[in-house]
Amino acid sequence: MNDLILLKISIQRALLGYLTPDVRSVNIKIIEKIIYLYIVIDGKPSEYWIEAYTMIGTEVIADFSDEFNIEENLLQIDYPNLINIPNTELVYLRYESPDLT
16 A cells, blocks of 8 residues: 555544644645654644644554654644645545634
C-alpha cells in the first residue's frame, strides 16, 4: 500500500474520539520517511490538546515500520486567519461559517 494512503487511513482512525470544536484543521505529509502532522487549533491550546496531539502521533506512527519517524505540530491559528500549511494533505477541516465573526 502507498505510504500516503496508509497515512490517510491511519490518521482518520487515530483522530476518532479526539477532535474537539476548537480544532480547525488537521494536515499531514510524508517526506523521506518522516511523517509530519499538523493540528491547527482556534485559540490557545488547552491542556487537553497539549497532551492529545502527541498521543495521536503515537497512534499513527504505530501503523508504520521502524524506518519512519513522526513530527507532531500543534499550531494556533485563530479564526478568521487563513490556514496555510504548504504541501500538505488536508484530512480534517472544520466548517467555518462566514457569520462566525
